[in-house]
Amino acid sequence: MAWAAMTNGPRVWEERPLPIAVFMPGSVARENAIRSLERAKLPFRTSYESPSLLGLLSMVEAGLAVAPLARCAIPAQLSMLGRSHGLPDLPPLELILARSTKSKRPPCDFLADQLMEDLQRQTGQAGDA
Incomplete structure (x- = not known):
């Protein structure tokens, strides 16, 4: 997994609390992301919840949030962010x-x-x- 962001607009990954777009409660990807942020003591706010990947991608593409996604789900127009951008590593998604x-x-x-x-x-x- 990686943090997906639109890097040719507002640098939302630098905002605190960090705006995140996540799947609905019960999602393993969501739980892993929140756990990683809490372990890193990085303040965050859930700015958008969606049951669909397209919903999350629309928020990220609009530059309104970052989203924890499987690397294979991150389209070419988005960037994968990590430690060098101040974001915690995400565990692999099985x-x-x-x-x-x-x-x-x-x-x-x-x-x-x-x-x-x-x-x-x-x-x-x-x-x-």
């Missing part, structure tokens, strides 16, 4: 793709294989298939 070994559906198997390959390519990490 993704699990469960599928039956008894599946007799080649299209489903193909989709699962494509998802795994794409995630491995984007993250540079291999997982158990």
